[in-house]
Amino acid sequence: xxxxxxxxxxxxxxxxxxxxxxxxxxxxxxxxxxxxxxxxxxxxxxxxxxxxxxxxxxxxxxxxxxxxxxxxxxxxxxxxxxxxxxxxxxxxxxxxxxxxxxxxxxxxxxxxxxxxxxxxxxxxxxxxxxxxxxxxxxxxxxxxxxxxxxxxxxxxxxxxxxxxxxxxxxxxxxxxxxxxxxxxxxxxxxxxxxxxxxxxxxxxxxxxxxxxxxxxxxxxxxxxxxxxxxxxxxxxxxxxxxxxxxxxxxxxxxxxxxxxxxxxxxxxxxxxxxxxxxxxxxxxxxxxxxxxxxxxxxx
Numbered sequence: 001x002x003x004x005x006x007x008x009x010x011x012x013x014x015x016x017x018x019x020x021x022x023x024x025x026x027x028x029x030x031x032x033x034x035x036x037x038x039x040x041x042x043x044x045x046x047x048x049x050x051x052x053x054x055x056x057x058x059x060x061x062x063x064x065x066x067x068x069x070x071x072x073x074x075x076x077x078x079x080x081x082x083x084x085x086x087x088x089x090x091x092x093x094x095x096x097x098x099x100x101x102x103x104x105x106x107x108x109x110x111x112x113x114x115x116x117x118x119x120x121x122x123x124x125x126x127x128x129x130x131x132x133x134x135x136x137x138x139x140x141x142x143x144x145x146x147x148x149x150x151x152x153x154x155x156x157x158x159x160x161x162x163x164x165x166x167x168x169x170x171x172x173x174x175x176x177x178x179x180x181x182x183x184x185x186x187x188x189x190x191x192x193x194x195x196x197x198x199x200x201x202x203x204x205x206x207x208x209x210x211x212x213x214x215x216x217x218x219x220x221x222x223x224x225x226x227x228x229x230x231x232x233x234x235x236x237x238x239x240x241x242x243x244x245x246x247x248x249x250x251x252x253x254x255x256x257x258x259x260x261x262x263x264x265x266x267x268x269x270x271x272x273x274x275x276x277x278x279x280x281x282x283x284x285x286x287x288x289x290x291x292x293x294x295x296x297x298x299x
Contacts, residue, residue, distance in 0.1 A: 028076075195248075
């Protein structure tokens with residue numbers, strides 16, 4: 001279960017969810033018609049080894065990501081999400097933004113794989129051990145970032161705006177922010193604090209993209225958590241890591257503070273890129289149908 005001061009590396013706690021997502025991206029890249037390709041996702045999985053490497057080699061048939069009822073749809077979900085945020089960053093770069101802020105960067109490899117314009121700085125905020133694993137793994141692989149990359153080792157429940165500025169962030173210039181796969185791991189009060197920090201640090205012309213999930217009925221959520229405690233698998237562990245809270249829908253929150261926000265449900269986005277929306281397995285169907293992708297520009 002979560003605690004106010006819990007920490008993690010890439011194989012424990014919230015950090016392990018980044019590895020799960022990387023594995024999904026790596027599986028998507030193996031398809032003949034992938035929605036998005038992240039070659040570094042495989043690098044991360046092989047660096048950890050064990051079942052994560054076996055999964056990519058077809059030697060882990062019982063892994064949750066190989067199941068038809070869950071894995072197939074989860075891999076598609078992660079690929080669609082990756083495609084959406086890749087396009088968002090290309091758009092912000094075309095608009096002239098040269099400061100990129102990745103909140104809870106995890107195993108996001110965009111600093112290495114997207115073609116950033118000259119003069120771009122990518123700030124990656126996350127737990128120290130997560131950032132260290134990513135940097136060391138990619139250095140060993142021989143990869144170099146395509147923008148100036150700056151690590152900001154901090155928990156987002158702490159004073160991250162101060163740490164970001166101390167790392168060279170310039171609040172007087174436009175910036176582009178991303179909160180991908182993050183909000184569900186923060187209680188509602190911490191989400192509000194995060195939104196407030198973004199709004200305070202972002203000047204006019206800044207961009208923002210957020211993935212958010214609509215909370216479940218609280219009784220149903222508690223039942224899921226109780227059930228998860230009895231399950232010795234990755235999906236069961238996930239239910240014990242998330243908060244079933246939301247400070248406010250992101251589009252609403254930012255629109256009320258002079259941002260122009262556009263929201264797209266994940267189901268609509270999946271249909272727009274030619275992928276099926278699941279209708280059977282309860283957990284994955286509820287997860288996908290609860291998610292909204294939001295992009296905004298500050299006026």
